[in-house]
Amino acid sequence: MKFSQMFIPTTKEVPKDATLPSHQYLIRGGFVNQVGAGIYNYLPLGKIVLDKIRAVVKEEMDNAGANEVQFGFVTPLSLWEESGRATTMGSELLRFKDRKNADYVLSPTNEEAVVDLVKNRITSYKNLPINLYQIYTKFRDEARPRFGLMRGREFLMKDAYSFHSCKEDLVREFDHMEETYKKIYTRLGLDFRVVAADSGAIGGSGSKEFMVLANSGEDTIVICPDCDYGANIEAAVRTKKEVKKWFDLTAVDLKMEKVLTEGMKTIEEVSNFLSTPKAQSIKAVIKKAIYEESNEIVVFFVRGDDQLEETKASNSVNCLELVDANDEEILNSGLCAGYCGPFNLPKDINFVVDSELKDEIGLVCGANEENYHFTGSDLSTLEDVKYFDLIAVQEGDICSCCKGSLEYTKGIEAGHIFQLGTKYSEAMDAKFLDENGKSQPFVMGCYGIGVSRLVAAVIEQNHDEKGGIWTKETAPFLVDVIVSNAKKDEELEAGMKIYNDLKTLGIDTIIDDRKKERFGFKMGDFELIGFPFAVVVGKKLKDGLVEIIHRDTLEKEEVEISKVSTILFEKIK
Ligand code: ATP
Ligand code: MG
Secondary structure (H helix, E strand, O other), rough: HHHOOOOOOOOOOOOOOOHHHHHHHHHHHEEEEEEEOHHHHEOOOHHHHHHHHHHHHHHHHHOOEEEOOOOEEEEEHHHHHHHOOOHHOHHHHHHEEOOOOOEEEEEOOOOOHHHHHOOOOOEOOOOHHHHEEEEEEEOOOOOOEEEEHEEOEEEEEEEEEEOOOOOOHHHHHHHHHHHHHHHHHHHHOOEEEEEOOOHHHOOOEEEEEEEOOOOOOEEEEEEEOOOOOOEOHHHHHHHHOOOOOOOOOOOOOOOEEEEEOOOOOOHHHHHHOOOHOOOHHHEEEEEEEEOOOOEEEEEEEEEEEOOOHHHHHHHHOOOOEEEEEOOOHHOOOEHHHHHHHHOOOOOOOOOEHHHHHOOOEEEEEEEEOOEEEEEEEEEEOOOOOEEEEOOOOOOOOEOOOOOEEOOOEEEEEEEEEEEEHHHHHHHHOOOOEOOOEEEEOOEEEEEEEHHHHHHHHHHHOOOOOOOOOOOOOOOOOEEEEOOOOOOOOHHHHHHHHHHHHHHHHHOEEEEEEEOOOOHHHHHHHHHHHHEEEEEOOOOOHOOEEEEEOOOOOEEEEEEEEEHHHHHHHHOOO
């Protein structure tokens, strides 16, 4: 392609809300433009990149034996009522009515649509397994669309759904998809990590996420430097923390005693006052759990030096969402903020205790009475306690696989695979006949890749202060032939010859043949847009020389014009 014929409106202006490099460079480089909150147009360069990523995803999915289909972007709300997700998806599900007053939604994901498609069409185990996928627009009315393509409302996803006659076969396909995904991200040139994950609103168990490692990632992932362990913090586990007792258990006669701790509401204050380590106390976190039709105050208890992990906490009470409880709600529920503990709680208060506190003795906790705490508590005396893993693993905690010291890193969730089981097939009564002629619900898996998010993720992982740097598989063009002064016929002709030679060698090439723009401006565009290589045809042409510029290192090498295309071919192939 010729620059002079392409619509590439680069700009120096940084959009006000664009904090991430990928957001800034994709807009400044003329790849995308924002139409509304979380809604983007793809300009020619953006469309080429999106299609290149889509092509890699499609090729590997086809190789893996999956069938490409395309579901309607709009689905009737009735399907979502059948599965029960009309309510559980919350406000992310955008609904609307048509002229006949019928209810519809813009598809945020397509489990319902695929179950509806397969139901009564696949009726026997003989036609299983099957994996159906599409690469198509999704709409989620995200609470905070941000970071450009990273978290849009309208975005492109590859979503695949597999159907099996038994759990073992699902696990086989799940592993197969994991391998397929690894091939995809490797081909795209990304540094990524597969981690254990929480399953979220999609449901099911045993899910894994594919994280593109980048400092700006929204997800915190916990990794072990000594083994393969990796997990989203929402699902990360550790070896139970050893807490050194601050007293000799054999020497004391443990008694729970109420002590005056006037005005001391924080773990810090109480620990200092009683000269006990923070780990020897129980922290109460009071939250409001939001359910489909009701709300409830819930208290979560964790060790004094631990933090509550909200996704785990949400899962422990099966709510849609947890929000902070305000002072009035806390008061009305009979709780005493700053002095809340698991003993003598007001009746009917729902509470959950972190698993690591099970049967712990000697801890300090609130007495559920203004200005008082208990010392010497014994959790084994509590009745009807729900224990659940509630804590956020911290850096330095001990790996549960190998005893290594866990570390945090940041990642961008670029894919997520789930073992759904029979959640949707049961809800929607989708069954097949097994080998014994018995009717069974399909066992399902589902597999998502954020295709448009990947456009941003590539740049988030590969950029410098001048612009983005595309990887070989994702670059809109691999080489930018920059004609320094296109008004000079000999420069333009030499540039066109290189351009045609490179194209003949199968290398995606663009030529900057613009007559109006100066050399410096063309170089600026090259650096901002991020083509992997440039060939500069300029002053040294009379000596038979041109310059190759490597976008990643910005290194320059002078080469003979007759050799430039073969040299580039060697670098790229
Ligand atoms: P997140 O936690 O980031 O909201 P999710 O768990 O809701 O993601 P899934 O439902 O698993 O995402 O969707 C599959 C993939 O689609 C994700 O791994 C991600 O790459 C992509 N994706 C999800 N939401 C968005 C969005 N708002 N914008 C762009 N891509 C998205
Ligand atoms: Mg989401």
